[in-house]
Amino acid sequence: xxxxxxxxxxxxxxxxxxxxxxxxxxxxxxxxxxxxxxxxxxxxxxxxxxxxxxxxxxxxxxxxxxxxxxxxxxxxxxxxxxxxxxxxxxxxxxxxxxxxxxxxxxxxxxxxxxxxxxxxxxxxxxxxxxxxxxxxxxxxxxxxxxxxxxxxxxxxxxxxxxxxxxxxxxxxxxxxxxxxxxxxxxxxxxxxxxx
Amino acid sequence: xxxxxxxxxxxxxxxxxxxxxxxxxxxxxxxxxxxxxxxxxxxxxxxxxxxxxxxxxxxxxxxxxxxxx
Numbered sequence: 001x002x003x004x005x006x007x008x009x010x011x012x013x014x015x016x017x018x019x020x021x022x023x024x025x026x027x028x029x030x031x032x033x034x035x036x037x038x039x040x041x042x043x044x045x046x047x048x049x050x051x052x053x054x055x056x057x058x059x060x061x062x063x064x065x066x067x068x069x070x071x072x073x074x075x076x077x078x079x080x081x082x083x084x085x086x087x088x089x090x091x092x093x094x095x096x097x098x099x100x101x102x103x104x105x106x107x108x109x110x111x112x113x114x115x116x117x118x119x120x121x122x123x124x125x126x127x128x129x130x131x132x133x134x135x136x137x138x139x140x141x142x143x144x145x146x147x148x149x150x151x152x153x154x155x156x157x158x159x160x161x162x163x164x165x166x167x168x169x170x171x172x173x174x175x176x177x178x179x180x181x182x183x184x185x186x187x188x189x190x191x192x193x194x195x
Numbered sequence: 196x197x198x199x200x201x202x203x204x205x206x207x208x209x210x211x212x213x214x215x216x217x218x219x220x221x222x223x224x225x226x227x228x229x230x231x232x233x234x235x236x237x238x239x240x241x242x243x244x245x246x247x248x249x250x251x252x253x254x255x256x257x258x259x260x261x262x263x264x
Contacts, residue, residue: 078209
């Protein structure tokens with residue numbers, strides 16, 4: 001069973017992306033092939049993808065903190081919640097590998113290493129996440145030089161196809177994160193699977 | 196429990212066996228699991244922190260501070 005965070009990502013989060021994808025389809029039609037004059041619309045897909053993934057990551061962290069707090073004695077619970085969320089990077093920073101590792105590391109395990117060990121694709125999925133955020137930041141800051149550099153490297157292009165590939169990658173990473181957090185919480189806290 | 200916290204509102208949150216004050220920095224999450232990001236400063240939080248930071252709590256754990264008349 002997935003966490004509520006993952007359920008929400010795959011329903012609410014992806015539905016919000018689908019809204020924008022529908023606008024894209026209305027503007028460009030459904031036939032295959034290159035479309036012209038859609039660059040800004042395509043770029044916005046990447047921005048919203050990062051925003052939704054950040055919301056997912058933070059919700060997953062919230063749920064994991066809830067599990068930790070539930071396992072503590074009553075007198076510790078409020079303080080434990082405060083310490084596990086104090087200065088959380090996902091509040092204000094992009095959901096990069098460093099932010100994820102720092103925030104989830106407070107839960108008592110080495111999150112990034114555990115992700116990489118969990119599936120054959122996780123390491124490259126994390127690399128893709130970094131590239132996605134690089135691109136999102138370049139778009140968000142209107143940095144055309146940086147956008148051109150990233151596209152020239154062939155890592156990401158402002159096309160619907162590139163976006164769809166990354167959406168699948170990020171969805172796979174979200175699923176891996178969900179499983180790793182649940183499994184590691186059972187070890188750290190000596191409890192059954194929390195979700 | 197009211198969950199319509201306004202940004203910047205002064206609130207009271209549990210801190211171990213005590214309570215401290217902070218201000219609402221963000222409210223997020225679905226209606227059935229609303230969370231509040233509370234900004235803490237040394238002065239407002241009775242110095243449980245030594246620099247500005249944030250914590251995140253379920254909305255049910257946060258209440259508006261009573262402002263002295």
